[in-house]
Amino acid sequence: MTKQRELILSILKQSDRHLTADEIFFLAKLKMPSIAMATVYNNLNAMNEAGIVKRLHIDGVADCFDKITEPHDHLLCDRCGRITDIHLPALATSIEATLGTEIEDYELTVHYVCPECRRAPKRR
Numbered sequence: 650m651t652k653q654r655e656l657i658l659s660i661l662k663q664s665d666r667h668l669t670a671d672e673i674f675f676l677a678k679l680k681m682p683s684i685a686m687a688t689v690y691n692n693l694n695a696m697n698e699a700g701i702v703k704r705l706h707i708d709g710v711a712d713c714f715d716k717i718t719e720p721h722d723h724l725l726c727d728r729c730g731r732i733t734d735i736h737l738p739a740l741a742t743s744i745e746a747t748l749g750t751e752i753e754d755y756e757l758t759v760h761y762v763c764p765e766c767r768r769a770p771k772r773r
Contacts, residue, residue, distance in 0.1 A: 654692045656681055661702060667713035667732045705732065707758050720754070726763035735759065 660676045674689040693714055696702045703715040707725060713732060724733040744752055
């Protein structure tokens with residue numbers, strides 16, 4: 650594994666949230682000033698293809714990268730845009746039971762308002 654790829658993976662693993670390629674590039678630049686944006690994108694694409702990270706595409710939100718590659722779902726706060734993992738293992742079982750066959754994969758994003766945004770005063 651290249652030093653650049655190790656750095657990108659380290660940034661993702663240390664993060665407590667899902668990061669965009671731009672955010673990863675900014676953080677990588679702090680530790681490796683010579684790294685290029687194309688290097689970050691190429692490595693993220695390669696790691697996504699290899700199943701090391703997972704690209705999240707949610708309409709209206711910049712693509713993010715997830716360090717958790719096992720099946721899970723996401724919550725998207727419609728106010729602040731924060732993406733949070735949620736595990737609903739019974740959902741896949743229920744879908745398979747309804748279809749009568751195994752499913753290959755699925756992606757579920759639940760839109761909601763996170764607790765922090767609910768506590769904040771509403772903007773006009």
